[in-house]
Amino acid sequence: MEFIHPILIKPFADMVSAPDFLVQVLWEGIVSGVLYALIALGFVLIFKSSRILNFAQGIMVVFAALTLVGLYERGVPAWLALPLTLGVMLVLAIGIERVVLRPLVNQPDIILFMATIGITMFLIGLGETIFGGENKRMITEELGIPTGNFIFEPFGGFVSIEQKDLTAVIGAVVLVVVLLLFLNKSKMGRAIRALGDDHQAALSVGISLSTIWVLVWFIAGIIALATGIVWGARAGVSFALEVIALKALPVLMLGGLESVSGAIIGGLMIGILEKVFEIYWGQPLLGGSTESWFAYVLALLVLLARPQGLFGEKIIERV
């Protein structure tokens, strides 16, 4: 029975004995979860409208953040660098639609997926040629993002909430709300959803495939920029940000590839659960570093019960 204590009793006893620490763990989990959700959103949007799993989403985060910081380093003020970066992401979206996607219309999904790998390689090379590979400081303060800390002292302990993390969470919530309103209430948003539901039916009622693809890739670019700013503020802007795309995969498996709400809830679930598991079970019992695999195990368990993910659409195909 000795093995039960560290697994079933001690973790909960630790949570009760240091509630301030638990609050900190949960907050860090929420922040991570919001960030994972942001990355997953970029994937979901593009998949919804074009059935493409966009391998390039990770590098788009790096490219957007590097463009912003690179413009600032070249003397462009922050308030101008931000819209200019958005402009670059728009040009990129148009370029991808014209050069990569349009010639591949009606090709199998795997071809389009491979094309996004090509886009990734191109953006890595372009980014390094223009901006170099070194770690750059995100222009957090210049963008007006507060960098101080809120310190609370509940239960006789302390909880530190970084203002930039709080800004990231609020910013992400606003972004998601705007996105949901856009998708559900605007004509263009409905067109994106229609295209996701049935390509041919959408085309038959006059929805322009190329316009929607440009729009969706541009929105993915905006999300990439937001993600890049938030992650870059934590540890600098470099090509290491590309790795965070790996974090989106279990979120997508958990939440479903087509669901915006699935990406958000899946991201938050993974963010919080992996942090709690790592702190109370992973570090004491397994030597730590469980965050590398925990999300995938969780997603696989969900897939066993619901192959389409928690919020994915159940697809029944006649064969």
Place this chain on the structure above:
Amino acid sequence: MRLTIKTAVLATIFAAGLTAPALAQDTLKLPNMSYRTGPFAATGTPHMNGQLDYMTMLNERDGGINGVKVQFDECETGYNTEKGVECYEKMRSEGALVTQPWSTGITLQVLPRTNVDKIPMYAPGYGFSAMQDGKTFSWAFNPPTSYWDGASMIMNAISGDNLDSLKGKKIALLHLDHPYGKEPIPLLEALAAKHGFELLLVPVGMSEMQSQSAQWLQIRREKPDFVLMWGWGAMNGGAITEAVKTRYPMNQFVSIWWGAHEPDLSLVGDQAKGYRALSWNFADSDSKLMQDVKKYVVDAGKSQINQAGGEFDTTAYQRGILMSVIMAEGVRAAQDLAGTPNIDREQLRGGFENIKLDDTRLAELGATDMMAPFSTSCANHTGHAKAWMIEWDGSKFVKVTDLLTADRAEIDPLVEKAAAAYAAANQPWPINDACTD
């Protein structure tokens, strides 16, 4: 008959191609396995720029080394072990005189091949610490100092040269969850057992490098007396940022040399005051060595460095320069011993065993006080150069100690054991018994 002649000609050409690598060459092929892309590019690039620029400088200023031009090609690995092995094969077949794996993971993968392919492996300041044992690792070299040397020097520094004073204390090792990050663990475990301190291992996975909140929550909960860092790439910047956020005392946070990287510290500036790193090199942009690099390479537009970003002045770039300085000294020693400037792999191996970078030579090179003197031998493939503890003052690193010394009495028995275990696990493994000193 025509067919026979044609076959014979083709066979000769083919055979010549196969044997070419073993022959002396009219250029010195000293390729590098670089990673200018991927998550580790931020720290890899300045080192690789430094290595390349010094060799370019030798070609421009001196016409190469003893009149033979250096061919310093790069093969991109992205710090990926599988790609590293591919690069190794490519370089081997192209007649490289040396391999520079640039990752402990790649080093460990390629190490068993060195004896078979007979190509010297040069892993300056990284790789498998037991490579110091030249008797066992005839073809592998890791000057000027090893990770175990580094760990020992750090422990001596934080304990005031009295490791017993750490009894009952807790020391965390925040490390990349990768062969490199795990390299100091055997020595630290041995020291913990002997001197009675607790060693807390805190691994950081590759995908958590930029979001280390879980690791730093653990550090907050465990309250270690010191945090030692074996990080690389984006991990170091991430750790420093989290340390600031967690309010961990910076004067209790000490990194191995790769953590002495100004761009990572600039992310937090003043808030990282007191952060220390053990470094075998110290940047001196005014030195004759660096001024020559500036004159012949940077100002001549032949360098890839980010001049506007101040890369020239960074510890990492200048460490890269010194890595090539050491290699060039190995080549010179080989040329002297062979009596010819056109050396082969075996001769270069001999050169690496006869590097003598004493104070006089460092002064001649214009690198006084940029690194400590050291020499290698048949049995000593590391050199065990001393290192400084340097401290971030808010805007730059300053030396805060004299040169520190590693505790050989602790390290050498471990090396002997690890080398013997390695040889036993990789039988048949040749041991050079003639190698005594």
